[in-house]
Amino acid sequence: MDTEMLYTTHRPLLFSLAYRMLGSVQDAEDIIQDTFIALNGTEAEHIQNIKAYLCKMVTNRCIDRLKSARKKREQYVGEWLPEPLLTENTQSEDPAHQMFMKESVSMAYLLLLQQLSETERAVFLLKEVLQYSYEDIAEMVGKSSTNCRQIFHRAKKSIGSPSEEKKITKKGASLTEQFFRALTSGDTDTLLSLLSVDATLITDGGGKIKAAIFPILGADRISRFYQGILPKLPKDVSYTFTTVNSEPGMILTVGGRVYAVMSLHIENNRIQNIYSIMNPDKLTHISA
Structure with missing residues (x-):
């Protein structure tokens, strides 16, 4: 399978997922690069659902990155805001990514996501925005489907649903x-x-x-x-x-x-x- 084609096709969606998980453009880019380097070492043509596989790789790398950055975040001076993302010309042919970008990527909503634990954030985004089944999410994050269901409802109760992106009038x-x-x-x-x-x-x-x-x-x-x-x-x-x-x-x-x-x-x-x-x-x- 052509890795370059996979990168071109899936990068926008994977970046959107990583950016919402991390709140960092630079870290999200690093995660994407690392994911496709790792993919080169696998037999990608034997993977049945490559998009779900890539989402799993990105999600787990984001969770690891967030856990390793906890102490640094706790010692951050003053208020922490996500890295700004210029979204004036954000486009993609991938229907899943188009749907993803309709969900708010505002500073306010990203800050709400930051209040969730690493796993809660992952489960919430994979279910609420990407609409994966609990069975698929369970396989991605290493939890049972029942546990994922509980995690999702707890997260949604905490922060609500993403609001659809509004056009700037x-x-x-x-x-x-x-x-x-x-x-x-x-x-x-x-x-x-x-x-x-x-x-x-x-x-x-x-x-x-x-x-x-x-x-x-x-x-x-x-x-x-x-x-x-x-x-x-x-x-x-x-x-x-x-x-x-x-x-x-x-x-x-x-x-x-x-x-x-x-x-x-x-x-x-x-x-x-x-x-x-x-x-x-x-x-x-x-x-x-």
Whole structure:
């Protein structure tokens, strides 16, 4: 069986699974590469369901990666956010992947997934999103089908079902542009008018870039926070509007280098959540 063809066909789906498991673009790419290197050492033509086999390989590697990273995550400085994923032109001919991408990949939902254990996360995604049977999932994660059923219902009760990805409307895009222009110009009144009263700002600097250690709650506090940091930004900062994790966002660059990526969650024509990733280790896959 042609490994290169298998890679081209199944990579989008496998990456989507790994990214949702790990919250890391770079780690997901590593897992995919490792999976296909390992596949080269097997007799792939004798595998009856190659997609399920690849999902099993990716799932188990993700679980191992998550377990080995527990201590590092516990010692992470400040708030942890997933690595941003630019989703403006995400396409695939694979029906399973098309379905997968319809399910929310927003920052908020990825953070909910992070609250689940490694096995809970795997079982939930394989059942809820990829719609594998409990028997298939049991074989993938090394549990009984009855146990997998219990794990799934526990996970679903904990975080609910993924919401279908919404198209970014012209109004949403316009609101995003208004927000960033108000931000960069210091227009406090406009900024406050665009934010929900109970809006939340989460910044992730990873201890390498100065950022808020805890979430900032409320429009007034968010406005004051930005008033304090904006004068300290370099003069040559520029920004590009794009789609980040299926929601309106932007890429900030300084001197030709990506400085931050932001994603906005909009509800009722107001900005409800702002996610700002500044940790340089989480931005290496994004071009300026």
